[in-house]
Amino acid sequence: MSYAIKPRRVSFDWKQTPLHWIPGEPTATHVINVLHLLLPAGERWFVKVFKEALPLVTDERLLKDVKGFMGQEATHSVQHAYVLEHLAEQNLDTAAYTRHVEWMFDVLLGERPPLGIPVPRREWLRFRLSLIAAIEHFTAILGAWVLDAEALDGAGTDEVMLDLLRWHGAEEVEHRAVAFDMFQHAGGKGAVRYLRRAEGMAFAWPALVYLWIVGARFLLRHDPQLAAGRYRLKDHRSAARRGLLPSWASLNAAMPRYLRRSYHPSQEGSLRKAVEYLAASPAARAAAGGPAGRAAAS
Numbered sequence: 001m002s003y004a005i006k007p008r009r010v011s012f013d014w015k016q017t018p019l020h021w022i023p024g025e026p027t028a029t030h031v032i033n034v035l036h037l038l039l040p041a042g043e044r045w046f047v048k049v050f051k052e053a054l055p056l057v058t059d060e061r062l063l064k065d066v067k068g069f070m071g072q073e074a075t076h077s078v079q080h081a082y083v084l085e086h087l088a089e090q091n092l093d094t095a096a097y098t099r100h101v102e103w104m105f106d107v108l109l110g111e112r113p114p115l116g117i118p119v120p121r122r123e124w125l126r127f128r129l130s131l132i133a134a135i136e137h138f139t140a141i142l143g144a145w146v147l148d149a150e151a152l153d154g155a156g157t158d159e160v161m162l163d164l165l166r167w168h169g170a171e172e173v174e175h176r177a178v179a180f181d182m183f184q185h186a187g188g189k190g191a192v193r194y195l196r197r198a199e200g201m202a203f204a205w206p207a208l209v210y211l212w213i214v215g216a217r218f219l220l221r222h223d224p225q226l227a228a229g230r231y232r233l234k235d236h237r238s239a240a241r242r243g244l245l246p247s248w249a250s251l252n253a254a255m256p257r258y259l260r261r262s263y264h265p266s267q268e269g270s271l272r273k274a275v276e277y278l279a280a281s282p283a284a285r286a287a288a289g290g291p292a293g294r295a296a297a298s
Contacts, residue, residue: 005068005175007075008278009287010167012160014086019225021158026226027216028239032165034215035142036083037097042135043077045105046070046179049128052111056125056186062178069178072171079164091224097215126187130200133183137201137258137265138208140176142246143169144269147277151243159282167281173274176265198259205255209248 022029047070057063084094109128113119119127146152146169152162183200187193213231220229240247257263278284 005065007071008284010079010283011287012164012283014160017086017158017160019090019092021161022244023156025239025244026220026223026229027235028244030219031216031236031245033219034212036080037094037215038101038211040077040081041102041105043073045109046073046132049132053125053129053186059185062181062185065178066182069175072175076168092222097218126196129183129186130196131204133179134201134204136179138254139172140265140268141254143172145246147273149243155244163282166277167283170274170277173269173271176268180265194261201255201258
């Protein structure tokens with residue numbers, strides 16, 4: 001990589017963003033809104049685990065990339081937490097769900113194994129690094145998807161929310177290899193390391209599917225603008241066919257790619273497209289003092 005991975009200042013103004021920020025599409029809106037439920041706690045956890053693992057890094061370039069990754073993830077966590085505040089202001093309180101997510105990351109996946117499970121500390125750290133590498137595989141895929149999702153523009157998606165998603169997605173593509181390289185560096189050697197990588201995916205993908213579906217059900221059920229909102233697979237499929245969501249089939253197909261022994265995350269997405277968006281993002285330009293339209297803080 002010819003440039004340093006580093007966090008960027010951004011400024012979003014949520015005052016005019018409606019609850020259904022994809023007009024007339026509550027399912028598509030809330031399926032994507034699940035990211036706001038998961039990412040504040042999840043990305044804080046990424047940073048904690050990587051901080052714990054920093055003493056294992058002996059490669060200077062990787063160390064710089066890891067520190068840049070940590071800075072970006074901390075910024076993502078803060079910006080998605082602001083969205084949760086905006087949802088609460090519109091009478092969609094997500095605290096009951098986010099408490100469950102925080103417990104999962106802080107207790108189940110904390111510094112020590114839960115329930116006194118006898119796993120050596122180094123192995124527990126390697127397991128959590130393998131989880132992060134697997135999760136980052138999907139965040140890179142989602143980042144590449146949202147950068148290409150022209151249907152969201154055509155559907156009249158709120159410009160500030162779309163900028164948040166594309167700014168975040170572009171940074172996920174930009175740093176898509178860091179968690180994988182970190183695991184490869186600290187996860188052991190040879191076949192055992194590969195088995196740990198596969199183990200991380202075996203836990204991460206089912207957990208993500210579960211959290212995503214339960215989160216979408218929660219949001220649709222508690223949406224104050226819906227009389228009897230509920231998540232239905234056929235509604236998700238319909239939105240995916242129209243390009244407003246990634247399909248479950250496309251995400252499932254990403255799992256075996258990760259399990260190829262020759263796999264590397266640099267094979268996912270377009271770094272050029274990501275960097276171009278990061279240079280043009282209204283929120284990044286607003287924070288830097290440039291023109292940004294409604295992304296600028298008022």
